[in-house]
Amino acid sequence: MAAAGVTLAYSTHRPETLAPAAALMRGHATIILEEPETPGFHAMLRRELAVDEYLTVTEYEYPAFARRSASLLRELFAEGKYIVQLDPYMDVLVSIHEFFTDGHGPSDIAPKTTQAAVYDVEHRWTKTLIHYYEASGQTDFDGLVAALIGFARRDAERGRMRDAMRAEHFARILHKDSSAWPGPVYLEAGSIHFSLLRELVRRLDKPPRLVYLMEDVSRRVWGRRQVLGPSDVLTLLLTFFPDRAGPRPELLAAQSLIHVKIQQKEELEECKEEPAPHTVDEAWSAGVSMALGYDECRELYERLKGLPTPHARRLATDYLKHINRRPVGHIA
Structure with missing residues (x-):
């Protein structure tokens, strides 16, 4: 299949993305999701398994999104769409967990295999995440910042490998048998998986x-095609410049x-007055945090803990007014 038949759609797992995603998906014959293969998925699509029952055996961070997404995929499947789950890195990670459950340990993983490579990356990622959690309980702000950068560096490494494996698998199937996935193809991607684009190119x-599902709203509230908070920008910086250090990442x-302290954590329901509450809130919380200098972050963090x-x-909000600063972005 010619690559011109592939649409790379950047999105987030929020309910408000489903309407633009559905409209775009309906213009494609094959829909490839960014998720590992899960038990019962195809039975759910065929309506042999209830959506709620399917969701009980899967792990989804956002339940409202997962439920509505599954119902949408059922509709698209009934319309004749070919739907695929594709995330080889996560598939390998699941196989490693099952390997350990069967009584094996890390030393039993065969060296120089995909499993070994994924385990090494995942081990480094987990180690820095634990270090960040431990640092969160301390009072040293500079140490916490350093721990967060260390984790972001490993998160970027993990993302690069995940994207490379996904792109390699995707391209291999297209080149081997273009009829395997009827075109045009919709390829779902998380909002900061730009290394996937590089690997596909x-x-x-x-x-x-390229399509950014929330671009219309993002341009209205942020002025760009996507709203990216400081952690997203940090991860992207370290994705393409792995050794970057100094004032910018700090x-x-x-x-x-x-x-992370001020953004909304729970799922927000769309309404007539605001059909994209998460995008709007992300623009606000990113705008407030990215208006601050390093020492201002230090001072405010002590108050927010x-x-x-x-x-x-x-x-x-009161602190920003006190220092006579406006949030970054169009909704300032």
């Missing part, structure tokens, strides 16, 4: 068409510590 005859990490999200949001 390397492997396909022509670059895929500032982004400090801003990320504020951002231990506060529930609603209180932290109010305090951050």
Whole structure:
């Protein structure tokens, strides 16, 4: 299949993305999801397994999105769409977990295999995540920033490998048998998986068409095709410049510590007045945190620690007014 028949759609797992995703998916014959193969998926599509029953054997961070997404995929399958789950890195990770459940250990993994490579990356990622959690309980802000940068560096490494494996698998099937996935093809991607685009460009005859599902809203509230908070920007920076150090990653990490305290955590329902609440809230929380300098992040973080999200949001708003600063973005 020519690469011109591939659409790379950047999205997030939020309910508000489903309407634009559905409209775009309906213009494609094959829909490839960014998720590992899960038990019962095809039975759910064929309506042999209830959506709620299917979701009980899967792990989804956002239940409202997962339920509505499964119902949408059922509709698309009934319309004749070919639907595929494709995330080889996560498939291998699941196989490693099952290998350990059977009584094996890390030393039993065969060296110089895909399983060994994934295990090594995942082990480094987990180690830095634990270190970041441990640092979160300390009072040293600079140490916490350093721990967050260390984790982001490993998260970027993990993302590069995940994207490379996905692109390689995708391109191999297209080149081996173009009829395996009827075109045109919709390829789902998380909002910061830009290394996937790089890997696809390397492997396909022509670059895929890019679509940002929330672009209209993002341009209205942020001025760009996507709303990216400081942690997203930090991960992207380290994805393409793995050894980058100095003031830029340090500032982004400090801003990320504020951002995570003030952004909405629960799933928000769309309404007539605001059909994209998560995108709007992300623009606000990113705008507040990215308006701050390093020392301002340090001062505000000390005040936010231990506060529930609603209180932290109010305090951050008051702090920005106190230092006579406006949030970054169009909704400032």
